[in-house]
Amino acid sequence: MSTRRLSLRATLRAFSMQAFAVAALAGLGAQAQAEETINVYSYREPGLIDPILKQFTAETGIKVNVVYSKDGLIERMVAEGRNSPADLLITPESGLLIQAEAAGVTQALKSKVLEDAIDAKLRDPEGHWFALTRRARVVYASKDRVKQDAITYEELADPKWKGKICIRSGQHTYNIALIASMIAHDGEEKAEKWLIGLRDNLARKPAGGDREGVRDVQAGLCDLAIGNTYYMAAMLKNPEQKPWADAVKMLFPNANERGTHVNISGAALAANAPHRDNAVKMLEFMVSSEAQEIYAEANGEYPVIANAKTSELVKSWGELKADSVPLSEIANLRKKASELVDKVRFDAGPSS
Numbered sequence: 001m002s003t004r005r006l007s008l009r010a011t012l013r014a015f016s017m018q019a020f021a022v023a024a025l026a027g028l029g030a031q032a033q034a035e036e037t038i039n040v041y042s043y044r045e046p047g048l049i050d051p052i053l054k055q056f057t058a059e060t061g062i063k064v065n066v067v068y069s070k071d072g073l074i075e076r077m078v079a080e081g082r083n084s085p086a087d088l089l090i091t092p093e094s095g096l097l098i099q100a101e102a103a104g105v106t107q108a109l110k111s112k113v114l115e116d117a118i119d120a121k122l123r124d125p126e127g128h129w130f131a132l133t134r135r136a137r138v139v140y141a142s143k144d145r146v147k148q149d150a151i152t153y154e155e156l157a158d159p160k161w162k163g164k165i166c167i168r169s170g171q172h173t174y175n176i177a178l179i180a181s182m183i184a185h186d187g188e189e190k191a192e193k194w195l196i197g198l199r200d201n202l203a204r205k206p207a208g209g210d211r212e213g214v215r216d217v218q219a220g221l222c223d224l225a226i227g228n229t230y231y232m233a234a235m236l237k238n239p240e241q242k243p244w245a246d247a248v249k250m251l252f253p254n255a256n257e258r259g260t261h262v263n264i265s266g267a268a269l270a271a272n273a274p275h276r277d278n279a280v281k282m283l284e285f286m287v288s289s290e291a292q293e294i295y296a297e298a299n300g301e302y303p304v305i306a307n308a309k310t311s312e313l314v315k316s317w318g319e320l321k322a323d324s325v326p327l328s329e330i331a332n333l334r335k336k337a338s339e340l341v342d343k344v345r346f347d348a349g350p351s352s
Helices: 008-016 022-034 046-060 073-083 094-102 112-117 173-186 188-200 210-218 230-236 242-246 276-285 289-299 327-332 334-343
Strands: 037-042 063-068 088-091 130-142 224-228 248-251 262-269
Touching: 037 046, 037 073, 037 276, 046 063, 046 276, 046 289, 073 088, 073 094, 088 094, 088 276, 094 173, 094 262, 094 327, 112 276, 130 173, 130 210, 130 289, 173 188, 173 224, 173 327, 173 334, 188 334, 210 224, 210 230, 210 242, 210 248, 224 230, 230 242, 242 248, 262 276, 327 334
Parallel strands: 037 063, 037 088
Antiparallel strands: 088 262, 130 224, 130 248, 130 262
């Protein structure tokens, strides 16, 4: 599916296969007429977003109606067109925000509150999307088998790690963003050579998620796994997965140089928002110190504003020095990154 145009076939399929009843749409419209409200489409799980939504309602009196789904929300907004009840789209990563903008389901927003609070590198230059939290893409290293306490992304292609690295699909949005950042720093030719080296150092074909990579480190299948920082918080809360987390240490690549690659969760104002003013109020609320601390704590992530406190758990991982490449530049390189993944047959596994 093109990032610039959703095909009619994909749109119709997404519309017909939505897990939400048609009655839910009518319900949102009826509620909107009865009271001050806002309609949110969220890719983020209820438990991660509910605390901040409840606080917004408590402070403003504006009721928040939410449709949650792991996928298909952008396609749904396209299918709904001008009749979409969505006011705000919330996503767990930047790729979906970029996809939403390309699909034409967001609108540009000029807000001094948002622009003053959020670093320009963490928002769309035209105001189509804004970061709400940050997470770093780090290396989870075996405490028992890896003695070093510093690493670079470039080093992951060093033959000394042959057969010792686990990672999820190269085409996953988290890895596409990382590869795009390597292109931004080193150029396409060097990034391709790096990707080949990383591929040949894998312990297995790319598979599973970030947590499964950490699981495989604990099991001895690999010594290093590439994953997002917030998965550490999630694993520590899960009795089954806590032993995985306890078996690894977190290394922040390039911390002594350009900084570690950072991605975001974020939000966008819907193109046809029926309650635009309320949606803007909510976006601006979400970058207040209070809301930032609630949201970052619930997700095990870093706030995006400088004066918000980071949770004690997240602080315990060490200081985050973030890569300074703007996310908008990384967004422009995502297509090249995806093409490189296919070109080197990364997902086929080592020596492919």
